[in-house]
Amino acid sequence: MENEVDGLDKRKAYILATVVYEYIATGEPVGSQALTQKYNLGVSSATVRNEMADLEAGGYLEQPHTSAGRVPSDAGYRTYVDALMSPEELGVDERRRIRDEMRDARAQLDEIVEQSSRLLGRLAGNLAFVTKPQSDTQSFRYAQLIWIGERSGIAIIVTSFGVASQSLFELRNDATPDDLTRLSNALNATFAGRLLRDCDDRSLAAVTKQCGFGEDMVGAVRAAFTGARTQEQPGIAASGAQHLLDQPEFRDVRKLRSILRILEEQRTLYDLVAGAFDSPAASVKIGHELGSEELADLSLVTVPYRFGERAVGMLSILGPRRMPYARLLALASGTAETLSERLHDVEVK
Amino acid sequence: MENEVDGLDKRKAYILATVVYEYIATGEPVGSQALTQKYNLGVSSATVRNEMADLEAGGYLEQPHTSAGRVPSDAGYRTYVDALMSPEELGVDERRRIRDEMRDARAQLDEIVEQSSRLLGRLAGNLAFVTKPQSDTQSFRYAQLIWIGERSGIAIIVTSFGVASQSLFELRNDATPDDLTRLSNALNATFAGRLLRDCDDRSLAAVTKQCGFGEDMVGAVRAAFTGARTQEQPGIAASGAQHLLDQPEFRDVRKLRSILRILEEQRTLYDLVAGAFDSPAASVKIGHELGSEELADLSLVTVPYRFGERAVGMLSILGPRRMPYARLLALASGTAETLSERLHDVEVK
DNA sequence: TTTAGCACTCCGGGCAAGCGAGTGCGAAGG
DNA sequence: CCTTCGCACTCGCTTGCCCGGAGTGCTAAA
Known part of the structure; x- marks a missing residue:
């Protein structure tokens, strides 16, 4: 049927989308009442409650404990990213700001790669990293x-x-x-x-x-x-780790330690994006899809940058699963675009 | 008089040394009773109490709050490092291990510098960084x-x-x-x-x-x-940030953020060691001596490494003020020595 | 000058009560 | 048959409280 999304009827899909959206915004488990109050769902909280129970049975939502609200599962985020969220575009002024800031880097490969990682890390408010062009x-x-x-x-x-x-x-x-x-x-x-x-x-x-x-x-x-x-095959510029500290999911220090360790081992960092390297388009990996228990509550957004037609490297954002996917995809794409442009400045003709 | 140290009579000096030593070991504010029980001071806790009150008045010790033990101040640590602690030497087997691990790096400048920073970070259990040779x-x-x-x-x-x-x-x-x-x-x-x-x-x-x-x-x-x-003037390899998470003083996440930020700004990192660059020998900076409020409860141990007679770069360890200074100085010196040796392998003859 | 004794302070852990948000379910209503 | 209402129940979090322990400063005696 055309009013089904991913096996969910339209209302379930909408409720799922709203739960994910709200959870991303607030970071608090979201309950049925809060949802009906903030969003105009046209049904009562009791109905939402029933639907949420179904979504939980279907594996899209999880409950931290009885009598708490619901939280998206990996599958819930996945459905949201693939089918529910509305893509974002950067505004003209944002684009311009990115371009301006990229101009600060001198025309040296290392510098523009580092600059783009700093820039992306700051804009995205998360850990960003950029691979140097595959040699x-x-x-x-x-x-x-x-x-x-x-x-x-x-x-x-x-x-x-x-x-x-x-x-x-x-x-x-x-x-x-x-x-x-x-x-x-x-x-x-x-x-x-x-x-x-x-x-x-x-x-x-x-x-x-x-x-x-x-x-x-x-x-x-x-x-x-x-x-x-x-030479420099896995060369990677990373930046913005400090932003992760703002995320409530890092109150637990052990999580942080995993991240710091990964950050220092370029190898692991490289393996993370390696998976995305074949696909020419943006890719999102959520939670366990990253293949490591340590990273199970993180997500990774990866976007290629190009030289001419050829994808030569990757920009990535690593952050809590609860990240504004559409926004980060837009930011990464915008930065990738500008990075691609600047790549022509360093070309030895 | 010969039984005065830095303006402190012998007993005060010994008590100060013991307090610093004990605090470094345990991380807990140390009280008079605990001190007399664990160390054979030959006087009662009451006497120690009086002496400690004097030391506090002299600015060597601080009290987190009434009815807590004492904790060394910057000046206390300073006196300890300059006059009270007994220097350490690495054992032969430790030296050998350092040498062995340094052999893992290929004969490339970048690699041996990075390897020595990784090694030092791990051995010291703190954040370590190594500047590349001043070009x-x-x-x-x-x-x-x-x-x-x-x-x-x-x-x-x-x-x-x-x-x-x-x-x-x-x-x-x-x-x-x-x-x-x-x-x-x-x-x-x-x-x-x-x-x-x-x-x-x-x-x-x-x-x-x-x-x-x-x-x-x-x-x-x-x-x-x-x-x-x-080129690469301020090139610095850093490593071991994850160890800082083990330190109780980083339960406060804001501290950590400062560190991470500094880590990403090579500039600031470079400024930190820059001060030590003129002096040919090891240098220790304690708390406020680092010149930044953010770093006020950290200390920095810096040791030069040489090529031939010339000091060409620095190995540093950044960690909580409560660090085992003598041990870290020994480790840094040992690593510097080995790094200096390996430098000859990369020399283009 | 050192020591013993003592009253006082303050932190931190443990415990109970109350609150609030949320759930699930049975029954009523459209 | 789906939706909604009402209600009892659950559970985590916060608050307030108490109490023990460790440590201090002061005074008086050795």
Whole structure:
């Protein structure tokens, strides 16, 4: 039937939506009377009570204890996010403010990523974090192999976002500085503009051998490119942890400890967003969907940012399940958009 | 007189030391009876009471409220740290463990700095942070100016710790790739091994002009070196914030918020240790000495680490004033030592 | 100068009472 | 058959109170 949503009739859906909305707003378990008083439901509290009992039986609501109001369950939030809430858009002035604040960062990849995480954390009033562009979605810009002595050299590779990575290598044969320059030029000519992940080992070896180098040099070049590809892979800027302290759900200090630990282990932080990485659009993970008991009463909103058409990184907001999803999605999208724009400023042309 | 310490007679000094020691150990305000029971003072609790009243009048102790025990004041801690406590040394096995764990980090500046902050945070059970080497204490290793088109080039400067910084510049005249190589070689020859801060603008200009370049190129080279000098200046690795949650003094969430905020603002974090930067030895700042009301019940232990003879950065521990100063000083020194050793592994020779 | 004794203070835990918000259910009404 | 009303019941939270324990300051005696 068209007046069913997710297996709920229209009235149940509306009541669920209202409960979630009210709980998000107040943080207090919401009861039937309070609901009928504040919202014009057109039915009495007793009816609402019956409906709420049904919703609880269906797993959408939970009761902290008898004689308390209802609170949404993971499933309740999920339905709300997927089907019930009305999406939000940022106002023009909000957009402008985001853009203005993003301008404060200098045109350096690290700076604009950090700035966007600070900005998002502050606007969203929650913990925000932003992954640096996956380095294998960046493209190769320049390589320079530098002779630094009879037996060793240093390889520098610059990506399209102006990130330089360097690695040392040994020189086994009697290569001259000129040889290295020749090889640098050949690499630059061959791979210019190509995605880093497409600079595969085979073509690297081919170019190196063409310049008259042997296996040892192939290994060095390969290592240099691998270094550039994996460098800073899980690099993440996080910010806004202090806002979590305002949330009543963190009166319990143990929760906080989990968060702080996660914050310091970039690895875990990265795993959190990793799941969202395949999907090109915004994603919301609620409570247990995060896959960890520690994080069971948190939610995560993740939005990709792009360079051109390609999604290159993620902006995320981590906060209590009881978060204003529509608003945060709008904020994250807006910030992602601006970040994407600024990405063009750091591009090495 | 030789049996006075800091204006306190011997018995007062001993009682003060015991009070501080006991308070650090238990976290409870310490009363006269408890003290005489646990420590063999050779006098009755009443006498201790009188002495404590004197110490309070002298500003060394404070009373949270009437009918509670005494707690050390900033001045009390200060006297304890300066004159009363007995310094600690790490055991051989502890040293070995630190060394072993530091070996886990790869030979990259960032990694060993982060590893040492993680290690120190965990061992000290407090928030630890480590500044990266001041970049102007590093020395110049290589410069490479790369021709990337008719009108632009990229300058890459590698420091003695293998940190590469890059900057873009414009080419106004019709310089060729060979010209740039020639200039690179000249820079390398002239400045090899010199401290970055000693690569002054005048000598840079001289070398550049000698190679036949004009003012525009001088500006570019100067900018590149300035970039290398100031890059990452306040770079700080922090870790162990979650330990602070165990401390009873953080039951008050507002305290925690200050800390988290500071943690995210590298600037403030840097200012904290900046004061200790001139002094070559370990330094302890207690409570209000930190210069901020927010941090008034915290203390900071700071120890420099060296490269060769030169102090290049700082290891710090931030925790409640009630911290085991002697132990933390020993831990920080031990970690600093090991960090200093590992610094040689990242040196670009 | 030290010690013993004593009255006083204050914090914190434990307990009971009362309040308020909310539920569930049976019966009445449309 | 669905909705509504009325009512008894539940339960957590707050308030007020009491009491024990730890500690202090003061006075007087050794």
